[in-house]
Amino acid sequence: MVLSKKILLIGLIGAIGVQTSCSSHEFDNPNDPRYNPASGSGSSSSYGSSSSSGSSSSSNAAGSSSSSALRECDEVFNPNNKFCYDGAVYDLCDGMAYNPTTHICSGSTAVRALCSGAQYNPLIQDCCNNSAILKATHFCSGATIYAKCNGAEYDPATTGCCNNATFIISTHFCSGTTVYAKCGGEEYNPGMQFCSGTTVYDKCGGTVEYAPTTEACCGSGKYTLSTQYCSNGIVMAYGTISDGVRSYKTVVIGTQTWMAENLNYAASGSKCGDGSSLSDGNTATCDTYGRLYNWATAMRFASACNSQTVASCGATIAPQHRGVCPEGWHIPSDAEWTTLTTYIGGADTGGTKLKAASGWNSYSGIPLGTDVYGFAALPGGYGNGNYGGSFGSAGVGGYWWSATEYYDASYAYGRFMFYNHEYVSRNYNDKTFEHSVRCVRDN
Template identity: 30%
Template sequence: MKNLTLFAALFSLFSSSSAQITCPIPYDSNFDGLISVSDLLDLQSVFGLVDVDQDGIDDAVDLCLDLAACNFLSNPTEVCKYLDAIGICGGSCISDSDLDGICDDVDTCDGVLDVCGVCNGIGPLPSTIESITILYDSVYAAQINDWVVFESGADTVYLECYPAVFTTCGDDLGYEGHNYSTVQIGSQCWFSENCRYLPSVSPTTTFSVTSPVFNVYNYMGSDVAEAMSTVNYNTYGVLYNYEAVMSPGVCPTGWHVSTNLDWEALAYFLGGVYVAGEKLKSTTGWYSNFYATNSTGFTALPGGWNFVGSYEIGLFGAWWSISDQLPEDQYRHFRRLFYISPVVQYGNEHKLTSKTARSARCILN
């Protein structure tokens, strides 16, 4: 209070007498010929009170002094935050190389999708038509006492899209109308996104131990095309119960749904199950992005599972790991990544009660 009284007195004194002063004003720190708030803020330093960024808050309690911070004025009791690569204040996105507003670690296309949905593709390919049938019709015109013939229809030239051609790990692979991204991790080549194979779709209230069930997060209908148009399908893919994930067609020829041995080899290469999860998890999408570096490019997203209608999106991701034992053993195996843990967790269900739907990843044979 004493400091404020002193400042007020000084301000009043110098303001009232500034017109008569011909000598330099002793407290005019910016030499503009006037005593202003800026000068008084500088004067505070004499008493140990400093406001470097001049936001009216003493530096002793101001946790953000950087004018470039995106929260510079919004919350002075909060440490400085900065815009990430996609413009989120305090966000975790490091890069967005194609400037499409999607962080690179979850962006399935670093570039532009063509009309066929191919990343940086060359667009549609005109189909070859073996024959063209033109339909004609006629009408009698009494005014000219003759028949008038006109074209009533013809074949249409259709466009056929190029599927992505896979030649080496890291290339996209076209399958079932979608181009999957792939990633090399050690000696293994994995899909770096969840499987999307969807021959049918059931409401998320449908469960079965003996019949295939295909779910899409939060979709309650049975229209495949409609389900495939949802954001959740295009983000998390499909959730399969055990009978569904064992259906032929989930993975393309030459690939298979990941097994226990596949996951064990993956974790071993990454330093063991207690640390491997951090290197597999996407850096965004989790409730908390701790223990998530995605240094492998595996891009594991927290798509949850469908267990009696519980998805738990954001908490964890769960993927089938098929048994390597032949014939199949009594349990259904899976791997799980949790949002606050770097561990690759193992779990199983007895085959007589297993009806949970989970994500799937394909791996090259």
């Protein structure tokens, strides 16, 4: 019984593996898919024979069995639907073997492998968008040629390759030979920029990173916001001045020394914004923007000096009028404000240079404050005591008094900045309005 099974198995292998071949010179036309460039001839099919090890061997698919240039196949195959060529097994094309180095099976027809009219070798090449590519190093996706990543193909729709390593393109990107996580979903230039949280920042001078919450750029370097300021590209240490209750930072701009904060001295008659009205007790807005003063309060005059009917008030304005400022400091005159804006390049773009880099509302097309000189102007808004103590424009506009009266003594000059304009406006306003105060040091 065991002997009968062995005879049956050998007979089955022979039935599958043996098939007659065509004459070695039956296909001598090089354009015929069965043409074998190694021997100059072709065969219509391959055949197998049992080797000493029991596996099937074959002649080359497109040539005679006598060709020594091509390797035999080690695996067993059925010559009714497959053929062997140079050590590899292929499917017949409509029952016919063909030369896989020159032809491909298109549908049920073996056709010559042409790429943009030029012959290519389908065993080692592909045709991608009319360009022949090497399978060992490249692959085709859609109509685009990609280099393999560490020798492997990948899906370009979801994956990228960087220095022979794949990465997910929805969350990462490649710069040079390094993979970086996206910043807030966006790519950036790691050579010139860095990511903090979900925000991209420019490096100082294109090379220096900094901590955006505590540091900022000054020229090509960085400085500490709490103790230093940048004055036209030069890092300077803040000075300090006290009003007896609070200390204020000070900055040198040209020949002048200014407070770098709005005054928050609780003089009698000063107010804080509270929603849409003015308040004496709710100091939250004042803690950010400083207090608001009508002109007479800022000058330490009687409230009657807000009216043009009191002509004697103007006569008592000192050249460096202290008002509510700390000792050794004074309310800037209209001329001193002009000195400031002239030094920084003029009033037309002075607002952008004097505004703090944060704390202002944004407006399309208008740059945010650059605070080039450390002045850090903040938009404290204004109050109107004539209309029930209304308050508005915090975050939108900043208004600062000068010590100089307008020709109509019920008005005084000041400087105004707005979130949607780059300039510093020289204007006058009713003395009864509440504005911010910046003090300048006495000469």
